[in-house]
Amino acid sequence: MTEFSIGRSEIAGVVLAGGRSQRMGRDKAGAMLGAESLLRHVLTRLSQQVLPVAVNADAAAEDVPVIPDRFRGKAGPLAGIHAAMVYAAGLPGITHVVTVSVDCPFFPADLVARLAAALERQSQIAIAASEGRSHPVFGLWPVTLAADLEAWMVTDEKRRVRDFLLRHDVTEVTFPLHPTRASLLDPFFNINTPDDLAEAERWLEALRA
Ligand SMILES: Nc1nc2c(ncn2[C@@H]2O[C@H](COP(=O)(O)OP(=O)(O)OP(=O)(O)O)[C@@H](O)[C@H]2O)c(=O)[nH]1
Numbered sequence: 001m002t003e004f005s006i007g008r009s010e011i012a013g014v015v016l017a018g019g020r021s022q023r024m025g026r027d028k029a030g031a032m033l034g035a036e037s038l039l040r041h042v043l044t045r046l047s048q049q050v051l052p053v054a055v056n057a058d059a060a061a062e063d064v065p066v067i068p069d070r071f072r073g074k075a076g077p078l079a080g081i082h083a084a085m086v087y088a089a090g091l092p093g094i095t096h097v098v099t100v101s102v103d104c105p106f107f108p109a110d111l112v113a114r115l116a117a118a119l120e121r122q123s124q125i126a127i128a129a130s131e132g133r134s135h136p137v138f139g140l141w142p143v144t145l146a147a148d149l150e151a152w153m154v155t156d157e158k159r160r161v162r163d164f165l166l167r168h169d170v171t172e173v174t175f176p177l178h179p180t181r182a183s184l185l186d187p188f189f190n191i192n193t194p195d196d197l198a199e200a201e202r203w204l205e206a207l208r209a
């Protein structure tokens with residue numbers, strides 16, 4: 001067993017809110033869930049776990065720093081993860097960055113704590129999982145990987161997060177389903193379409209009860 005561990009003061013958080021929201025038909029970050037935008041839900045949940053936080057998006061949003069992609073076109077979530085690493089690498093004392101997706105408003109309240117606890121080596125990446133599926137945009141990444149990721153994105157045109165992870169030392173952390181008044185909620189329930197947004201409204205009610 002190694003004794004590597006990181007404290008919360010060494011971690012920055014970034015909400016991934018890039019992309020085109022094609023299935024939703026309009027910007028997902030600004031979509032309303034209950035009384036607040038999806039971005040506000042996710043920012044609140046993340047900033048309860050880690051500070052500072054920023055948003056990866058093209059447009060200005062809320063009252064937090066906005067970090068745009070450096071890779072344009074079909075770069076996908078990896079462009080956001082790369083921008084997050086570069087941003088966090090520039091912050092004094094920060095060694096890691098945690099990424100979360102703007103379309104996932106119910107992610108676990110102990111996400112950062114459990115991902116950080118799972119890291120045994122400085123070079124390791126921790127990724128969230130639930131129900132037998134991994135959620136590679138929910139990860140805790142060493143900021144020192146920025147240069148490696150940038151080099152890889154230039155050579156690998158598909159730019160899949162899962163392909164990038166195959167090249168690295170990754171540990172998966174499984175999170176349990178969350179009990180609600182209705183039934184068990186997968187905390188990584190993900191909103192892609194207007195129907196998903198309507199389902200999220202029902203989960204929000206079930207969580208409030
Ligand atoms: N930075 C960045 N993030 C992206 C990009 N494409 C998707 N994402 C992020 O990746 C995560 C999952 O993306 P999707 O659910 O496919 O979201 P999307 O691409 O906006 O929506 P669709 O157009 O319906 O696929 C979300 O956090 C998005 O913000 C991109 O080109 N750049």
Ligand SMILES: [Mg+2]
Binds near residue numbers: 019020
């Ligand atoms: Mg997409």
